[in-house]
Amino acid sequence: MFKKVIIAEDLDAMNLGIQQVLKDLNIVDFQHSKFCDEAFLKIRAAINQKEPYDLLISDLSFKTDHRKSDIKNGDELVQKVRTLQPDIKIIAYSIEDKNFRIKSLFENAKIDGFVSKGLHSIEELKKAIHIISTSDQKYISPEVASALQDKNNYEIDDVDVQILKHLSVGTSQDEIIEIFKNSDIKPNSKSAIEKRLSKLKDFFKANNTVHLVSITKDMGII
Known part of the structure; x- marks a missing residue:
């Protein structure tokens, strides 16, 4: 099981839900950030301190505010984190339902899991963390997986x-x-x-x- 986790999520309610999932899985060493830039800096600092994170759980959409940001969204964050720390496990936790965007995350950012925010998302997130921590398998929410496999969907190339x-x-x-x-x-x-x-x-x-x-x-x- 993962020992050190970082959460990138700007909504307090979602963040608290993710933290409870980690506690239920007996993961007690975790931090969270409401901003992509801040999450990236924490990940880089942990690497420099030789205490890297094992897992990043990141939303994809972040609301803009008065702060100047270099990393605009979760897509950019996971891409930069994958380059910085190739061995870190990454789960995207989002309401996103666009097939191209999700496929791009798996193919280009090499994410390890995608969990759809929704009615069963807490249990799905637990399942995703367990599967990814104990095997080399990828995890994707069932409803998204079935959409990605639908041959009638237009494939963007x-x-x-x-x-x-x-x-x-x-x-x-x-x-x-x-x-x-x-x-x-x-x-x-x-x-x-x-x-x-x-x-x-x-x-x-x-x-x-x-x-x-x-x-x-x-x-x-x-």
Whole structure:
């Protein structure tokens, strides 16, 4: 079982719930932070003191306030922590339900578990901590797991992300097509690009291209 845990969560009620889970599991050495920057500094300080944390439990969304922050959300936090301390175990604890964002956390940040905040989240969090501490298995909340396995879901790939990034800096669709053709990126036809944009708008429930770029920026996709 884990011996030293840090919680990154800005809501007091959620934070207290997580702390109670840790106490129920006889984990007594834990700290919490309401800000991503502060959590990251604590993790770095623990490494320097040669007393690193075993587990990070982090929300993904944090409310902004008057404080200047370098790390804006939990996605950025887990990415930076994974780079800083590759062997730390990480559980994302969130209401997030966007498949792309969750898959990105597992694939890019190599998180060890994802627990959905909800009716059964306390018991799920206990289960996740137990599984991750005693094996190399990953844990993901059942309702999210089934959504990720749904073959009817649109799969966002690197080409979609490149299109979104070009749009975010003002590149027109015609210019994107030329860039793709010159770089031998396929598909690169006008109809293929338009089809992808249409699917992306449907997937993210965006009203138009500007709205689509705004949504994907907020989600950290671009």
